[in-house]
Amino acid sequence: MLAIISAGIAPGLALLSYFYLRDKYETEPVSMVIRAFIFGVLLVFPIMFLQYVIELEQVFSNPAVHIFFTYGFLEEFFKWFILFYTIYQHVQFSEHYDGIVYSVAVAMGFATFENILYLFANGIEHAFGRAMLPVSSHALFGVVMGYYLGKSKFSEKKDRPKWLFLSLFIPFLLHGTYDLILYLYHHWLFIILPFMVFLWWFGLRKARKANVIEQHADY
Template identity: 60%
Template structure:
């Protein structure tokens, strides 16, 4: 069990540390990042229950509806909801890059709890594959969600609702696409490799953009 717990937790903590340490200015309080991570982990249980009920009742049977509604929409909406109502509205969210820290935190909390449960049920031999695909993809969905929340928080009033909308819809569409590949293709690895390369490219590009936005924000704050 110790091996499974270690293998389940390690990828999420490694990725969270990576994105957290890229915050070069006012690093976020560890207790707040951990709290957000814990909220994400706790989301797994109600979402799994709802997904189980939807599956038993046969409400979403088509692959696209399973991918985009019973998986992507449920998971990304509740992560977005947690971020918006526990982080976005409060003063600790004071730089654009903070969105990425908290976005990856809630997503990796969810991914870590899900990963532990999967490894308990299927065995530790799946740990590497899980780290490279589900855990990494959740981290990158969190990067995108956090990026647009961060951009929205420090944009003009007119643009703010659009970025908040992007923060939900872009991760949802990418998450649904990820699951649709797994559900519909026997040769899913052929499609998944370029998809993950694209996702990493997009996520790291948003990290770079968020750091630039933060530099501008810190400069403007220092001279005001």
């Protein structure tokens, strides 16, 4: 049991630490990051319940639409919702890159607990694949969400709705695409690997841009 818990926790904490330490200017209080992580953990059961109900009631007749919205939209919406109402207005969200730190923390809380449940159900032999694909993808969706939340927080008032919309829409689009690849293609590995390379490129580019913006910011 200890091995499964360790294998389930390790990738999420490693990814969170990586993006936390990429903050070049003012690192966030560890207590706030842990708080965001716990919020992510607490999202797992309500999201799983809603997904179960949607599947049971067959809300979406089209399988692709079902996958896109039941998993991509639902998971990203709840992460976005908790960030917006618990972190976005907080005084500690004081720099552009902070959005990435807190968003990744929520995403890693969710992905870590989900990962532990999966490994208990299916075995520790899946740990490496889970770390490379679902856990990493959640972290990168979080980077993108946090980048646009930061843009919204520190933009002119008239531009904020646009960035807020993108902070939900783009992670949802990426997450939905990821799930559709796994669902639609029998040889999904040959498609998901290039997609993951793109995700890493896109996420790291957003992290670099957030730090560059911070370097020239005058709040």
